[in-house]
Amino acid sequence: MEEKVMKDCKVLALCSQKGGVGKTTSCVNLAVGLAKAGKKVLVIDNDPQGSMTASLGYHNPDELPITLATILTKIVEDELFENTLGILHHQEGIDLIPANIELSGMEVSLVNIMSRELVLKQYIERMREEYDYILIDCMPSLGMLTINALASVDAVIIPVQAAYLPVKGLEQLIRTIGKVRRQLNKQLKIGGILITMVDNRTNYARDISDLIFDTYGNQIKIFPQSIPFSVRAAEISAEGISIFEHDPKGKVAAAYWQMTQEVLLDER
Structure with a gap:
């Protein structure tokens, strides 16, 4: 009988406490970048707003019949289901588990469940055999869904906009990651801080970038390539497509491709 080869899957969460920092955009473009590099990639939308689901072309996520909420409910209720359940295939070669507003009800009900922080982990462990990379786009808060993501992954990538307030919120997120590492997921590490939406024409953006390097550069990897601000990226x-499809020769595509190479380097 042929022995099944286990995939060495890397699971990453993109996590930020603040919305509007390019987190979902970064998740989509990293996923497509990894697919372009020949990797089999699953992205999981872990945000009830369904931003990533909409970004990949499903503009009415609330009309989707099967989403992450469906899968988590089946896990909680111990129901059998196929690994293919709910997976949508995007034209640029990545798979998606979508999300919609039902997920916010799931967050509330998780509070009363045994091992409530580890429900998503049960699903991730099943899917590791199927993919080279699994990326989770987290909601911009530190609620139960985000804790579930942090308990499931190998590493967290933190997108930070080159502005004062998002940088201020970094400290709390880093403390939360440390707490999850101690209590739920000893393997968890910070894969890097990604500086996003940088307008290199302003001294302010450069000053903020310097502040991030000065404050965290000695203890946490900071991706050497920041993501420039661009109307085309917006x-x-x-x-419903990535920057590689929309503006392949632009500076944002070049920056995300360099970021993809950094993430691939980390697995060697």
């Missing part, structure tokens, strides 16, 4: 959510 357009891609409406089109």
Whole structure:
């Protein structure tokens, strides 16, 4: 009988306490970048707003019949289901588990469940055999869904906008990651801070970038390539495609491709 080869899957969460920092955009473009590099990739939308689901072309996520909430409910209720359940296939070669507003009800009900922080982990462990990379796009808060993601992953990538307030919120997120590492997931590490939406024409953006390097550079990896601010990058959510499809020769595509190479380097 042929022996099944286990995939050495890397599971990453993109996590930020603040919305509007390019987290979902970064998740989509990293996923497509990894697929372009020949990897089999699953992205999981772990946000009831369904931002990533919409960004990948499903503009009415609330109309989708099967989402992450469906899967988590089946796990909680100990129901059998196929690994293929709910997976949507995107034209750029990545798979998606979508999310919609039902997930917010799931967050509330998780509070009363045994091992409530580890429900998503049960699903992730099943899916590790199927993929090279699993990326989780987290909601911009530190609630139960985000804790579930942190308990499931190998590493967290933290997108931070080159502005004062998002940088201020970094400290609390780093403390939460440390707490999850101690209590739920000893393997958890910070895969890096990604500086996003940088307008290199302003001294302010450069000063903030310098502040992040000075404050965290000695203890946490900071991706050497920041993501420049671009109107073209803001357009891609409406089109349901990545920056590689929308503006392949632009500076944002080049930055995300370099970030992808950094993530691939980490597995060697």
